[in-house]
Amino acid sequence: MGGQDDFEQDAEDSGDVERRVADVDAAGHGERLDRWLTTQAPEFSRNHLQALIERGCVLADGKPVTKPAHRLRAGQRIEIELQPTDESRAFRAEAMALDFVYEDEHLLVVNKPAGLVVHPAAGNWSGTLMNGLLAHHAAAATLPRAGIVHRLDKDTSGLMIVGKTLEAVTALSRQIAAREVHREYLALAWGRADEAFVVELPLRRDPVSRVKMAVAPANMGKPARTDVFPLGVGEVDVGVQIRPVSAVHCVLHSGRTHQIRVHLMHRGHPLVADTLYGGLAALGLARQALHAARLTFTHPVTGAALALTAPLPADLAAAWAQIGAASLPD
Template sequence: MSEVDGGAAGWSRGTMDAEYRAGGLTDPEDDGADDAPERRSAEVDASGHGERLDRWLTGLAPEFSRNHLQALIERGCVTADGRPLAKPALKLRAGQRVDIELQPTDESRAFRPEAMALNVVYEDEHLAVIDKPVGLVVHPAPGNWSGTLMNGLLARHPAAATLPRAGIVHRLDKDTSGLMVVGKTLEAVTALSRQIAAREVHREYLALAWGRVEEPFVVEKAMRRDPVSRVKMAIAPANLGKPARTDVFPLGVGEVQVNGQARPVSAVHCVLHTGRTHQIRVHLMHSGHPLLADTLYGGVPALGMTRQALHAARLSFAHPITAEALSLRSALPSDMALAWAAVGAGDLSD
């Protein structure tokens, strides 16, 4: 088995694959010249008299969604006879000449290379393991169409554009730090995805949780999207959710003063058997031990933590091509390391 702490190497170049082209996404080698907005103009005829502006524009620019056209209206990109039209619901009059400046959608700009410093702890021609910092979003999504790990991978490894999701085979939450593996070839991505589905990629986390954890325990509760809040996940009946299991091991217990009262905080080692969204956060909350500063799931901030106290500390798997056993570790980031020391906890056990 290889136990690895660091190292990096270069990646080769590639081209955009059919998946991205079909989605209207741009080539990572595009120099941006195609981003120059196109202007279109048309006169409202009798059939368009009294029609809503946003609905009428879908005929002038049918390749764009109505939502995007509404956004362009609100940005001042649409004029009639030289005067801006700022309301999507505005009713048009026959004879008006409408001009629109067609700007690309945010989504079409998302899959672009963006140079960024990435901490690569292991790399060869088939895969790389990234130590993701706190605050880095993994994949573009509404509200985060740029500055993501995917953007960084496309800049570092242009051939990632030929791979599903640029080689990303699993994710970490924005404010969870630690290790992620990404594939660099289709063969590696396919094999890694199968290993994850077969639960052959072992992911271990360090966490700080409210309450006293002095004995190991297992949480085996199915999960699903919260039916009330779509940004959250929730425990579900087995017939309505996806199976999920987390093993929790104690590493130490300390006390924190909150509003003049001492409250116990536990350092724990969590082992995932499944990889559901927010799994550790939801399972620990369900067990009465929400993570420090995980405000989405009832965890009060403490010990200087302003994000959920969760770190992907170890990643172990068989190399998808060579079958070599790999085990990689990541040290706690500074914010969590300080909180960890205040609890007086031990390290991740072997």
């Protein structure tokens, strides 16, 4: 079977794409194309090479081959366009319009729109907040996660703190761990929530669905507490009945994944349009009705007290107006 050295690199190729050419020898006769390519380009995984085949990046005797299981014949000339993996592209700067509500040389606070993913991951290797931060300031490339010290779900809007120096990132991470960063949210939830209540229940990954979180049995999850305060109740026509919807102000005492969404669902108040947790879509919303509206914390370098707010984005503001509820209290 031909070795990696049998490939010739196209001298005209530049940038991240490399074209290699090799002839199949007698040992490669009858071999699967994807398996043979792993010996010719061992720096790439078989999964990535299969994806390249399916994209039409491989030619056999000048004709595209798009089936990884294609059987080779001795003497065939194989050409492959080796494109970088999506993961290798993840940590690239991408200029994007970001809404900064505060910024100095040590940190910034961004008002993240709904739909923007925070960190690159499978299915979202580019176009994330991290990519935008790498383009915003050069030092982000030297920091863990480009300085991001906490996250919001893709379809949750609102405020996030980002460190711009290692000193600030370290100090902010310690403040968050010590629960000294106070986070407040506005939400619309199904049901009548006209009295304040506290949900203090541990959370863990849902044992059935890995994309969800769930309330955990005692001593089996991570502690989590959410304080919920009513802001008003309205009624929504869902076609077959009129159902109450409550506007609520949520204060986190911990920052677990999906915490507000799971705690309110557990109390019978799933968020409007939070279909993952059983919240019916209504009021024109196409994403869960949750907004990180206020952050209060101590500046990690100057020691100044910072209290920052972000108004409801247009989709939530329109839904909020239909409920006729109060806004974030002072």
